[in-house]
Amino acid sequence: MAPREKPSFRCPGALACVGAIAALLLLALTIGPLSADAPPTLRELPRTDGEGLPPPRAAIGPLEWPRLIAESRRACEGPCATPFGQVLGVADGAAARSNCVSTCLHPERSFLDLETGEVAVSRDAPAGGAKHYVGITYQCVGYARLWWMKSRSLTFGDVEIAHDILYLTEATDPRTGAIVPLGRSLNGTARRPPERGDLLVYLADREDPEWRAGHVAVVVDVDREQGLVALAEENYDNRPWEDPQAFARRIEMFEINGRFTLLDVAPNSRTSADGGRIGGWVYPVH
Structure with a gap:
């Protein structure tokens, strides 16, 4: 394959250039590599419950980067749904x-001190072996790691976007280093219902800025009788949680002939103008 030209960016000054480069690197970690090629076909993964594993999202092309960076910067300028950094709710000791x-992206990262339970925000990795990487500040993937580390003593490796959590095959105990296999249930064909602690993964949509990376939330309660699943999360709509001490919101679940389908629709609703498509849920297999 012939090599492609890398994109270049004009910077009006040294500080601006450094900022642009930092933004590019951060965006690379968040939305994927500089590649115009379609991802390879994904084979069925082990420990998969259900049929029809959704494919990985298409790669972000290099010519799209300047526009995405500009959009992210403008989004952070507001207006905000709620002030940046405001606590929206807490589930099992994990504050959101x-x-x-949702389209705002700040360059800071979060780290959890396993000994104290405190979360530190920094541009650089803090010193000290007890501090473990959570994620880019106040993004949905970071909250999923935070909840798992606090409640399950588990974490998972880097993913380019939230959508890619659906393909993870293992997690790690940050305290012992032990490897734990992960399974996944595919929405609509799964025979295993979601359970408390599962990671609910939304699919990416390249055509919708709100869903370009997909989304991930933590299942914190399942009511099969009422057909409701309660979620804890960051960066969905950035509004105060429905129950600030328990869950952000609830969505509907249907059981049809022994298979489970979750819809991004609030209880007793029939539409969700801003909702996303749920790909499945991921969980440790012991």
Whole structure:
């Protein structure tokens, strides 16, 4: 394959250039590599419950980067759904904070001190072996790691976007280093219902800025009788949680002939103008 030209960016000054480069690197970690090629076909993964594993999202092309960076910067300027950093709710000791709006991206990262349970925000990795990487500040993937580390003593490796959590095959105990296999249930064909602690993965939509990376939330309660699943999360709508001490919101679940389908629709609703498509749920297999 012939090599492609890398994109170049004009910077009006040294500080601006450094900021642009930092933004590019951060965006690379968040939305994927500089590649115009379609991802390879994904084979069925082990420990998969259900049929029809959704494919990985298409790669972000290099010519799209300047527009995405500009959009992210404008989004962070507001107006915000709630002030950036405001606590929206807490589930099992894991506080969720506002990211202003879902398309905003700040360059800071979060780290959890396993000994104290405190979360530190920094541009650089802090010193000390007890501090473990959570994620880019106030993004949904970081909250999923935070909840798992606090409640399950588990974490998972880097993913380019939230959508890619659906393909993870293992997690790690940050305290012992032990490897734990992960399974996944595919929405609509799964025979295993979601359970408390599962990671609910939304599919990416390249055509919708709100869903370009997909989304991930933590299942914190399942009521099969009422057909409701309660979620804890960051950076969905950045509004205060429905129950600030328990869950952000609830969505509907249907059981049809022994298979489970979740819809991004609030209880007793029939539409969700801003909702996303749920790919499945991921969980440790012991």
